[in-house]
Amino acid sequence: MNLTLKIWRQKGANDKGKMVDYQISDVSPDMSFLEMLDVLNTQLIEKGDEPVAFDHDCREGICGSCSLYINGEAHGPDRLVTTCQLHMRKFKDGDTIYIEPWRAKAFPVIKDLIVDRSSFDRIQHAGGFISVNTSGNTQDANSIPIEKANADAAFDAATCIGCGACVASCKNSSAMLFVSAKVSQFALLPQGQVEATDRVMNMVNQMDAEGFGNCTNTGACEVECPKGISLENIARMNREYLKASFKG
Amino acid sequence: MALDSKIPQGPLADKWTNHKNNINLVNPANKRLIDVIVVGTGLAGGSAAATLAELGYNVKAFCFQDSPRRAHSIAAQGGINAAKNYQGDGDSTYRLFYDTVKGGDYRSREANVYRLAEVSANIIDQCVAQGVPFARDYGGLLDNRSFGGVLVSRTFYAKGQTGQQLLLGAYSAMNRQIGRGKIKMYNRHEMLDIVVVDGKARGIIARNLVTGEIERHSAHAVVLGTGGYGNVFFLSTNAMGSNVTAAWKAHKRGAYFANPCYTQIHPTCIPVSGDHQSKLTLMSESLRNDGRIWVPKHKKDVEAIRNKTLKPTDLKEEDRDYYLERRYPAFGNLVPRDVASRAAKERCDAGFGVNATGEAVYLDFASAIQRYGKEQAHVKGLNENDAALVKKLGQEVVKNKYGNLFQMYEKIVDENPYETPMMIYPAVHYTMGGIWVDYNLQTTVPGLYAIGEANFSDHGANRLGASALMQGLADGYFVLPYTIGDYLADDIRTGPISTETKEFEEAENKVREDINHLINNKGTKPVDYFHKKLGKIMWNKCGMARNEKDLKSAIEEISQLRAEFWKDVRVPGDANEFNEELAKAGRVADFLELGELFAKDALVREESAGGHFREEYQTAEGEAKRRKEFQFVSAWEYKGEPKDAVLHKEDLVYENIEVKERSYK
Amino acid sequence: MSGILNSSIGRKFAMALSALFLMVFILQHFAINILSVFSPEAFNEASHFMGTFWAVQYLLQPVLILGVIFHFVMGFVLEIKNNNARKVSYAKNNGSANSTWMSRNMIWSGGFILVFIVIHMIDFWVHEMNVKYVAGDMTGLIDPTDPNSGFRYYEELVVKFEPIWRVALYCVGFVFLSLHLLHGFGSAFQSIGANNKYTKALKGVSKVYSIGIPAGFIFIALFHHFTGTH
Numbered sequence A: 001m002n003l004t005l006k007i008w009r010q011k012g013a014n015d016k017g018k019m020v021d022y023q024i025s026d027v028s029p030d031m032s033f034l035e036m037l038d039v040l041n042t043q044l045i046e047k048g049d050e051p052v053a054f055d056h057d058c059r060e061g062i063c064g065s066c067s068l069y070i071n072g073e074a075h076g077p078d079r080l081v082t083t084c085q086l087h088m089r090k091f092k093d094g095d096t097i098y099i100e101p102w103r104a105k106a107f108p109v110i111k112d113l114i115v116d117r118s119s120f121d122r123i124q125h126a127g128g129f130i131s132v133n134t135s136g137n138t139q140d141a142n143s144i145p146i147e148k149a150n151a152d153a154a155f156d157a158a159t160c161i162g163c164g165a166c167v168a169s170c171k172n173s174s175a176m177l178f179v180s181a182k183v184s185q186f187a188l189l190p191q192g193q194v195e196a197t198d199r200v201m202n203m204v205n206q207m208d209a210e211g212f213g214n215c216t217n218t219g220a221c222e223v224e225c226p227k228g229i230s231l232e233n234i235a236r237m238n239r240e241y242l243k244a245s246f247k248g
Numbered sequence B: 001m002a003l004d005s006k007i008p009q010g011p012l013a014d015k016w017t018n019h020k021n022n023i024n025l026v027n028p029a030n031k032r033l034i035d036v037i038v039v040g041t042g043l044a045g046g047s048a049a050a051t052l053a054e055l056g057y058n059v060k061a062f063c064f065q066d067s068p069r070r071a072h073s074i075a076a077q078g079g080i081n082a083a084k085n086y087q088g089d090g091d092s093t094y095r096l097f098y099d100t101v102k103g104g105d106y107r108s109r110e111a112n113v114y115r116l117a118e119v120s121a122n123i124i125d126q127c128v129a130q131g132v133p134f135a136r137d138y139g140g141l142l143d144n145r146s147f148g149g150v151l152v153s154r155t156f157y158a159k160g161q162t163g164q165q166l167l168l169g170a171y172s173a174m175n176r177q178i179g180r181g182k183i184k185m186y187n188r189h190e191m192l193d194i195v196v197v198d199g200k201a202r203g204i205i206a207r208n209l210v211t212g213e214i215e216r217h218s219a220h221a222v223v224l225g226t227g228g229y230g231n232v233f234f235l236s237t238n239a240m241g242s243n244v245t246a247a248w249k250a251h252k253r254g255a256y257f258a259n260p261c262y263t264q265i266h267p268t269c270i271p272v273s274g275d276h277q278s279k280l281t282l283m284s285e286s287l288r289n290d291g292r293i294w295v296p297k298h299k300k301d302v303e304a305i306r307n308k309t310l311k312p313t314d315l316k317e318e319d320r321d322y323y324l325e326r327r328y329p330a331f332g333n334l335v336p337r338d339v340a341s342r343a344a345k346e347r348c349d350a351g352f353g354v355n356a357t358g359e360a361v362y363l364d365f366a367s368a369i370q371r372y373g374k375e376q377a378h379v380k381g382l383n384e385n386d387a388a389l390v391k392k393l394g395q396e397v398v399k400n401k402y403g404n405l406f407q408m409y410e411k412i413v414d415e416n417p418y419e420t421p422m423m424i425y426p427a428v429h430y431t432m433g434g435i436w437v438d439y440n441l442q443t444t445v446p447g448l449y450a451i452g453e454a455n456f457s458d459h460g461a462n463r464l465g466a467s468a469l470m471q472g473l474a475d476g477y478f479v480l481p482y483t484i485g486d487y488l489a490d491d492i493r494t495g496p497i498s499t500e501t502k503e504f505e506e507a508e509n510k511v512r513e514d515i516n517h518l519i520n521n522k523g524t525k526p527v528d529y530f531h532k533k534l535g536k537i538m539w540n541k542c543g544m545a546r547n548e549k550d551l552k553s554a555i556e557e558i559s560q561l562r563a564e565f566w567k568d569v570r571v572p573g574d575a576n577e578f579n580e581e582l583a584k585a586g587r588v589a590d591f592l593e594l595g596e597l598f599a600k601d602a603l604v605r606e607e608s609a610g611g612h613f614r615e616e617y618q619t620a621e622g623e624a625k626r627r628k629e630f631q632f633v634s635a636w637e638y639k640g641e642p643k644d645a646v647l648h649k650e651d652l653v654y655e656n657i658e659v660k661e662r663s664y665k
Numbered sequence C: 001m002s003g004i005l006n007s008s009i010g011r012k013f014a015m016a017l018s019a020l021f022l023m024v025f026i027l028q029h030f031a032i033n034i035l036s037v038f039s040p041e042a043f044n045e046a047s048h049f050m051g052t053f054w055a056v057q058y059l060l061q062p063v064l065i066l067g068v069i070f071h072f073v074m075g076f077v078l079e080i081k082n083n084n085a086r087k088v089s090y091a092k093n094n095g096s097a098n099s100t101w102m103s104r105n106m107i108w109s110g111g112f113i114l115v116f117i118v119i120h121m122i123d124f125w126v127h128e129m130n131v132k133y134v135a136g137d138m139t140g141l142i143d144p145t146d147p148n149s150g151f152r153y154y155e156e157l158v159v160k161f162e163p164i165w166r167v168a169l170y171c172v173g174f175v176f177l178s179l180h181l182l183h184g185f186g187s188a189f190q191s192i193g194a195n196n197k198y199t200k201a202l203k204g205v206s207k208v209y210s211i212g213i214p215a216g217f218i219f220i221a222l223f224h225h226f227t228g229t230h
């Protein structure tokens, strides 16, 4: 396949940046999207140009590093996959592919396609935990049975990989899906109840302080989320938050 | 220096308790005066950082990803072992200990493994308390799976994402401490050297990967939880960034490197699809329960399959070679990992590989689908001779068991494994070798500790499934935070360590020199060129089967490649900016040294054990032959070039377990 | 509870409450208006009651006005804030791949509704206020001096729907309301945290309401335009 790539190039955080066109030939349909970029980068280096910077690590859809906005969609046109799991067979010979970084005020660009997602971490610092020390004499794991349905729902929420596709695809750059996934996981487990009030308040306050937009329930996040995190989690977080607000 | 493993006295079962009772403690007020650097935020580093901070130490934690949550532990799938005996099937600390030592082919340290088994149950309690959503049964209690090589069901899991859930648990514990200010987190930082002051590890040199700044960080002790070095093979199931740099820099500063040649090669991974391939993906071993492995019997059929004039499903039974069933009639497709891997390689080397690159064998579910389909038809009272119906019913059963794996396979390969056999090939997966540590997890450099996959301690020559997660968390939550106190107790009056010393200066300059060399080299070939070449050498000569001749030539070739690398590598861009090629270049430079030591270690180890198979040392049936005189840990001391490394031996003593031949008959 | 309007979820919640309130109001408004199709008398009775009953006039009416104002002001505030959350926009964005047009354009549908409401208020409400509180005529009669002249509401309604431009404006206004509600109805429930096993069923109700009610208003306008005898 021969393709035209339109890629966002930006030298550093303070650079203005622009879209640059590249031609790439002999792309195999078996390549992953990132392997296609590897090939481009090898060519760029050999020509004496700077390679395109993008985040990646596990390349199997679990670490949440990769983060490309491909042809107007977070992680590209395929569903329930991350960019690293997207394969070139989803494209046709002669296609033009736009490749952009996540766009959000709370995700400033570091270089080219790499953005700074530390705002996500700071939200987790604010309350994404259960306060239990490592003592070696915590109560036995089976002392509190947990209804399977709740355990499974908590697990489903917990599979969020923190990639930020939800923010990137939301017209409001809202981080609600991400935050609600963590709030839900703990809200569904008995271990999470004790700190429920503070947790949701603190996490939402931090989310707001980071400059994410407000959810208007367009549902784009749920569609683009590579892990299929459900909008139900946002509703649950809204409930948790309101409960917490009325408690004081 | 003589190796002192510092194994406590007393009966095996009491060693850890006695040791904890006897080591020095740091009182809580004094812990505030002590800084600890933890490099790595995987299961090992993450859990250690959180626990040290809970105890009151000031922790600085480092990882090269943009968040601790992305450490490679996130990718572990299958599960974590613990001797909880929830299933009441007779599990116990001793049994877990026994299985682990035996699984490691009697090349691990008894006392360490016993302690691992002992604290394993605490891990599960701790994780549940943190909100890790392990799988549960309908009664609301924790569920277990059974894993290869053992007779009990002791593996806890969270669907196929156990590593993710455990790591997010450790990450949440870290977050709590970051929020409290007890951990200062340095993301996108790469450790490039250890600073040793007066014989003690007192800090590190790190590069800020965003700005390119070289930073000095001091502490009273340094802990490395920097993971495994499987990427020395270029292609592995490890993440792209997994590297040996931290461990290797520690080695160069005096930490002995143990058993570098012990590598686990996993038989069922998705094969390489072309030269563009950047990494390999694991397909759970459980598939071998129902899949039959084969290649065509005749070369002409291989050709026809490769150029797609023949479909594998059309090849007649008598023209197929079910080589595992042929060679190992007793165990068939369920032979251990190393045997299955070697057998696949043997067939492919002989020219029977079934894909374009010639490196793939079939894992076929057709007979399982038939068998299950007939069974279902029978149970449901339907027509067992209706082929379409039987196939449909059979596929449903297989889907229930392995649906997610089949889907993952289909996404990558674009073939439907229900209709046509899967293609698989072995891939590098885990490294048992690593930095040598004593019972306290301290390396040969005082004040420098190594935990998780980065150390060598618990898995001997072969790791059992679901025990790496256990080890990482055991080290980080329950072992290191206490043993490190013994060392730090002497440091309560030391005060903050200054970074304005000649040792820091020297280390920083060395780091700068290397970086400048790489940037200014302006050679002709990108870093990946060398990495791929190294990977090829490693794979072909230090892979699943090794022999003296190949190992010797590998040593030569790697050392030449290293020289070529430093002469001809091209690193674009600047040092003072985000520059992934530069980071990669540094890592490959270290792999190029480690690779040579790896080959040397494999050459010296004139026996076969676990993941290390020397063709010269096999039984008549082609099984691994251990040799009594090699019942030791090889710990290598750095002396300049890898070829000059000096071997130290730690003899392994088995007092609580009888050393036996592994047999699959 | 303090400062709930300063938090994102608090604002969302307030927005949803105001919207739910408006939806109830519109349902009630529709119920009265549709009477005009079947029975001018009943319509007149109901209008007179609503127009003169103290609780409606002095309690509900101000709440409604504040509700509308709150809703659109908040709508604009949120829109501005949300736009600020993304400084650089995408060179290529394929919104239709993951969300409906309605959900992405609430500000436009809402904006048009606002224009409509303003005109509507000038048409009916300003006139009402003039008659009732400026001129002081609380009788609701066509001729306040003649108790037998009958209520004026139906008459006025029919007159209003004579000009085709107003009918057209009505139709367009309600098409936008329909688009607004097609997303807004379900959205309001999600905002207050109601997403559960009933959500599927609610989607059906949402469709019926969001299309049915505006279509009904349009029907009323057309009905009077074409059948109006004056």
Ligand SMILES: Cc1cc2nc3c(=O)[nH]c(=O)nc-3n(C[C@H](O)[C@H](O)[C@H](O)COP(=O)(O)OP(=O)(O)OC[C@H]3O[C@@H](n4cnc5c(N)ncnc54)[C@H](O)[C@@H]3O)c2cc1C
Pocket: B039, B040, B041, B042, B043, B044, B045, B046, B062, B063, B064, B065, B068, B070, B071, B072, B073, B074, B075, B076, B077, B078, B079, B080, B162, B163, B189, B190, B191, B192, B225, B226, B227, B228, B237, B238, B239, B242, B243, B245, B246, B282, B429, B430, B451, B452, B453, B454, B465, B466, B467, B468, B469, B470, B472
């Ligand atoms: C695909 C796959 C599946 C697996 N499944 C299982 C399983 O089911 N059960 C099981 O028990 N085991 C499994 N394993 C093995 C297990 O996941 C790993 O051995 C274990 O997670 C390693 O943890 P760790 O904390 O030692 O290192 P890692 O998780 O690799 O963490 C390394 C950390 O060190 C940091 N780091 C490295 N170098 C530097 C540097 N120079 N400077 C700064 N930071 C650095 C990284 O940023 C990272 O934070 C699997 C492995 C793979 C590859």
Ligand code: HEM
Pocket: A215, A216, A217, C012, C015, C016, C017, C019, C020, C022, C023, C026, C068, C071, C072, C073, C075, C076, C078, C079, C106, C107, C109, C110, C111, C113, C114, C117, C180, C181, C183, C184, C185, C187, C188, C189, C191, C192
């Ligand atoms: C006056 C002009 C109006 C404007 C400018 C306006 C604007 C908006 C905007 C921008 C939103 C999206 C905000 C969000 O979802 O959080 C919204 C939501 C909504 N609007 Fe309106 N609107 C107007 C009138 C109306 C009317 C008359 C109704 C109902 C009869 C209505 C019903 C709704 C509903 C149900 C929602 C969804 C609330 C939620 O998501 O919680 N709007 N409006």
Ligand code: SF4
Pocket: A159, A160, A161, A162, A163, A164, A165, A166, A167, A177, A178, A181, A221, A224, A225, A226, A227, A228, A229
């Ligand atoms: S919710 Fe989904 S899209 Fe958002 S960060 Fe988590 S995995 Fe990514």
Ligand code: FES
Pocket: A055, A056, A057, A058, A059, A060, A061, A062, A063, A064, A065, A066, A082, A083, A084, A085
């Ligand atoms: S690189 Fe890890 S999810 Fe894509």
